[in-house]
Amino acid sequence: xxxxxxxxxxxxxxxxxxxxxxxxxxxxxxxxxxxxxxxxxxxxxxxxxxxxxxxxxxxxxxxxxxxxxxxxxxxxxxxxxxxxxxxxxxxxxxxxxxxxxxxxxxxxxxxxxxxxxxxxxxxxxxxxxxxxxxxxxxxxxxxxxxxxxxxxxxxxxxxxxxxxxxxxxxxxxxxxxxxxxxxxxxxxxxxxxxxxxxxxxxxxxxxxxxxxxxxxxxxxxxxxxxxxxxxxxxxxxxxxxxxxxxxxxxxxxxxxxxxxxxxxxxxxxxxxxxxxxxxxxxxxxxxxxxxxxxxxxxxxxxxxxxxxxxxxxxxxxxxxxxxxxxxxxxxxxxxxxxxxxxxxxxxxxxxxxxxxxxxxxxxxxxxxxxxxxxxxxxxxxxxxxxxxxxxxxxxxxxxxxxxxxxxxxxxxxxxxxxxxxxxxxxxxxxxxxxxxxxxxxxxxxxxxxxxxxxxxxxxxxxxxxxxxxxxxxxxxxxxxxxxxxxxxxxxxxxxxxxxxxx
Numbered sequence: 218x219x220x221x222x223x224x225x226x227x228x229x230x231x232x233x234x235x236x237x238x239x240x241x242x243x244x245x246x247x248x249x250x251x252x253x254x255x256x257x258x259x260x261x262x263x264x265x266x267x268x269x270x271x272x273x274x275x276x277x278x279x280x281x282x283x284x285x286x287x288x289x290x291x292x293x294x295x296x297x298x299x300x301x302x303x304x305x306x307x308x309x310x311x312x313x314x315x316x317x318x319x320x321x322x323x324x325x326x327x328x329x330x331x332x333x334x335x336x337x338x339x340x341x342x343x344x345x346x347x348x349x350x351x352x353x354x355x356x357x358x359x360x361x362x363x364x365x366x367x368x369x370x371x372x373x374x375x376x377x378x379x380x381x382x383x384x385x386x387x388x389x390x391x392x393x394x395x396x397x398x399x400x401x402x403x404x405x406x407x408x409x410x411x412x413x414x415x416x417x418x419x420x421x422x423x424x425x426x427x428x429x430x431x432x433x434x435x436x437x438x439x440x441x442x443x444x445x446x447x448x449x450x451x452x453x454x455x456x457x458x459x460x461x462x463x464x465x466x467x468x469x470x471x472x473x474x475x476x477x478x479x480x481x482x483x484x485x486x487x488x489x490x491x492x493x494x495x496x497x498x499x500x501x502x503x504x505x506x507x508x509x510x511x512x513x514x515x516x517x518x519x520x521x522x523x524x525x526x527x528x529x530x531x532x533x534x535x536x537x538x539x540x541x542x543x544x545x546x547x548x549x550x551x552x553x554x555x556x557x558x559x560x561x562x563x564x565x566x567x568x569x570x571x572x573x574x575x576x577x578x579x580x581x582x583x584x585x586x587x588x589x590x591x592x593x594x595x596x597x598x599x600x601x602x603x604x605x606x607x608x609x610x611x612x613x614x615x616x617x618x619x620x621x622x623x624x625x626x627x628x629x630x631x632x633x634x635x636x637x638x639x640x641x642x643x644x645x646x647x648x649x650x651x652x653x654x655x656x657x658x659x660x661x662x663x664x665x666x667x668x669x670x671x672x673x674x675x676x677x678x679x680x681x682x683x684x685x686x687x688x689x690x691x692x693x694x695x696x697x698x699x700x701x702x703x704x705x706x707x708x709x710x711x712x713x714x715x716x717x718x719x
Contacts, residue, residue, distance in 0.1 A: 220544040225265040232274035240319035275324045278333040279317035284310040315351030334390045349417040356407040357381040367411045433690035438464030438472040441657045443681035444642040465516040474523030475640045476610040491561040499526040513540035532565045551584035572600040585609035589623045598631035607637045628660040634688045635660045641679045659686045666692045
């Protein structure tokens with residue numbers, strides 16, 4: 218499955234029409250004409266968004282910009298759209314008005330509506346508009362119309378006593394009800410022709426001349442994972458999903474788990490030797506990656522899956538997976554194997570060095586010991602990396618100090634951000650996994666635009682928690698061109714070089 222959020226184009230119309238007819242089946246089926254969609258794309262291409270699954274349009278959000286004071290809170294749908302001609306679109310207006318959003322019923326379990334809402338918010342911020350306003354159906358109201366008036370119904374939905382498929386979703390996405398509209402959409406019998414006037418306010422709006430929040434601000438979520446035994450796989454997945462849900466709730470672009478965070482699942486194999494036990498654990502890796510992939514898509518967050526044992530051609534690797542929220546999966550195998558991994562597990566080092574393209578730019582991944590070899594991240598930097606993710610597992614503070622200080626050095630010398638995440642706690646019933654020490658962190662380059670100690674954020678040592686931090690990629694561009702020192706530019710390539718051999 219490949220999921221992509223992008224601007225709508227003219228050739229998408231037939232897919233759009235099919236999905237919209239299915240989405241509005243309870244209203245007798247309806248769809249915008251091709252001429253209407255073509256006009257929207259022509260007058261405001263940035264506002265017409267769609268999501269494709271395997272290149273088929275299955276969800277869509279249409280919008281225009283209006284000067285809201287011209288219409289006020291008592292408008293109708295026909296009024297705000299200029300009798301469906303969109304003549305009301307005003308590029309100099311202050312409000313993004315949502316005129317349509319729908320998801321094909323067969324794809325509603327993927328939280329595609331949430332992605333469209335988030336994309337609208339980002340558009341509102343980037344265009345420096347005051348708010349998003351829309352008229353929202355309340356399709357569940359017909360079942361309560363005999364006992365509740367619209368205001369009472371909305372209050373029950375707010376308190377979660379009543380579930381409404383549209384309003385409940387809107388409230389959970391930070392919209393609030395501004396007003397109740399009468400006769401908003403003629404023929405909407407499920408809503409009894411009532412609607413909610415919903416609003417989301419852009420907190421970055423500072424006036425017509427103000428610029429919105431940087432479009433290159435990336436939010437990172439790191440999990441400092443407590444080692445604990447799990448009675449079954451379902452309990453393990455519940456803990457994983459808890460963190461994914463929590464971090465995605467903060468609108469994070471990435472979430473990273475630590476190296477070998479799944480080793481509590483070794484406990485049933487404790488009667489076996491370490492090497493055989495790790496190979497048995499590797500049998501679960503495919504299943505865990507599938508679950509991570511499912512969470513990445515449904516929670517709309519890119520997941521770096523920590524690391525897990527991978528058995529291939531009778532060789533055991535230490536592998537991590539980048540589960541994109543688009544549905545794509547990339548793999549990285551630890552290149553430098555520690556003496557402990559060789560002795561107890563017979564692990565083999567990987568041989569693929571590459572950066573990964575994401576919807577937030579180019580990233581690199583190194584696993585623990587790898588970050589202690591500066592050549593790897595330098596190759597990544599030459600390939601355009603701006604974010605380096607390092608899941609790690611260290612038992613002693615000595616080991617942690619090596620990882621931490623090497624990671625911080627990589628941030629300085631490669632003019633990038635480096636995020637590290639590790640495990641904490643003890644596993645007394647798992648061989649060779651007795652104790653863990655960690656303090657997860659996000660490191661920055663060292664110059665005036667960054668913290669003086671080069672630390673953007675860090676966790677409390679040896680405590681289970683998550684860390685959420687924003688990093689600004691614009692600052693890296695400025696550092697590269699105007700920094701106090703220009704490390705990447707000032708290399709003496711006439712004397713030395715680092716290059717990839719295969």
